Amino acid sequence: MQLAPDSLAFALNHAARALAAVRAGTALPAALAALFATIEVPAARGAIQDIAYRTLRALGRADALVATLVRKPPAAPVANLLTCALALLSDEPEDAAYAPFIVVDQAVHAVSTQRDARPMKGLVNAVLRNFLRSRDTLLAQIMSNPVARWNYPLWWIDQVRAAWPAAWQNILLTGNTHAPMTLRVNQRRSTVAAYLEVLHAANIPAVAAGPSAVRLLRALPVERVPGFMQGVVSVQDASAQRAAALLEVHNGMRVLDACAAPGGKTGHLLELADIDLVALEADQARAQRINENLNRLRLTATVCIGDAGTPKEWWHGQLFDRVLIDAPCSASGIVRRHPDIRWLRRSTDLTALANEQRRILAALWPLLKTGGELLYATCSIFPTEGELQAQWFESKQQDAVRLTAPGQLLPSTTLPGSDSNTDDHDGFFYARFRKQ
Structure with a gap:
């Protein structure tokens, strides 16, 4: 039996396959x-x-519900389908994407089209209906499990709590929200005020969110964003937009943007x-995005394929006035945009990433002119990739003077009723140094 491409059953089946790939x-x-690539509609x-x-x-919560409701775990295709369905059913009612009875009906229908899983129709139906009957009790029951409560691996929760004891809960909660769509207005083509008028004329509600941000x-x-295809605006989070301004570039300068893909800061x-x-950029496919x-x-820029940690392979000897290192990192500051990151990362990754960041910092500092400035940036909230790296670099490089920079920007979201337009941004770290 073929599922209609516009059916929830079809979407559940394919979302379950995506979940399997992430696992x-x-x-x-x-x-x-x-x-x-396989879907024609x-x-x-x-x-x-x-x-x-x-x-x-909601993976921590949904997995905990499957473990509670199913004595013997079913095969992966059915287990992942149940996980997707329970994630939808356990959303707060005001955030629910579908009515509960539709989710149950379509999940059962989805299983019925899988030849090997058809005998599991009854199980899926029973599990989901059981959850709906005892929803509040079951959710309260699993909340004692921190992974289910916060929807992060335990090591991640522990790291955030240790680093930010006064803010850890807000950080985790913000990571589970939907990120806003923030645009950067091309100052060569328009201004924030003028672009807001364009959006108003198109009946697209928007607010100013920074010097170049909407x-x-x-x-x-x-x-469908006015002017995007014409280069009037780009999509870029407000935290990431801080980088270019911090570098204080002027006409005629020679600038290196290391680890540049997809090219937001380059532009x-x-x-x-x-x-x-x-x-x-080290990766040729990602360099194409630039x-x-x-x-x-x-x-126009010179797009170069090479490893930032081995300049001898690509550098031709001409020093730079400015160097931007948007270093490879855990991406822990952008998990609301990429919720898979938390489940793909391992605690051991942090040490490997910190070593890579130090390798790049040490390799690129000699490429900077005397009097030039280097900006170190990561989209991370972990101090091992932020402040601790900045302190290490300052102690290692005797000719490096640390300048004013934002330091750690913790992820923030606009709360209902808030009057601020500038407090909705990803987590980022910035440190700036001048070569004396």
Whole structure:
């Protein structure tokens, strides 16, 4: 039996497959891209993506419910389908994407189309109906498990609590919210005020969120964002937009943007001044994203393929006035955008990433002119990738003077009733140094 591509059953089946891929170590965007390549009806993709993201934001809770409600775990395809369905059913009623009875009906229908899983129809139906009958009791029961309560691996919860004892709960809760769609206005083409007028004329609600930032109050596909395809705006979180301003670039400067893909900060730097910019990226496929963004913005840079930690392979000896190191990191500050990250990372990754960050910092500092400035950035909330790295670098490099910078920006979300337009941003760390 073939499922209709516009049915919830179809979406549940494919979201369960995406979840299986993530459990096997594949990043969610890559897992979805592989699935979408096999789906001929583009309209079906939105529901699949939404369910997959909802499931990963609630994975600790949903897995705990499966373990509580099912004595003997079923085979992976059925278990993952149950996980997706329970993630939907356990959402707060005001956030629910579907009526409960529809989720149950369509989950059973989805199982009935899987030849090997058809005998499990009764189990799926019973488990989901049992949950609905005892919803409040079951949810209260699993809340004693921190993984179920916060929807993060235990090691992650422990790390955040140790690093930020006064803010750890807010950090974890913010990571489970939906990130806003924040735009960066190309200062060569428009201003925040002028672009807000364009949005108002198009009946798109938005607010100013920074010197170049506009936040849409309702996310849109990029092709429907006025001026996006023409390079008037780019999608970039407000925290990430801080980088270009901190570098204080001026016309004629030579600038290195290391680890540059997908090119958001590269484009922003070029929007602010006429500079000679080298955008360095180790991965050739990701470097293509830089070129695509530059073409859309009608800007030019030298895109170079190479390892930031081994400059001898790509550097031609000309020193830089500014160096931006957007270093590889845990991405723990952007988990609301990428909820799969928390489940893919391991605690041992932090040590390996910290070593890689130090390797890159040490390798690129000699490429900076005397009097030049280096900006170290990570989209992380873990001190081992932030403040501790900045302190290590300052102690290691005798000619490095630490300058004013934001330091750790903890992830923040706009609360209902808030009057602030600038407090909705990802977690980021910035440290700035001048070579004396």
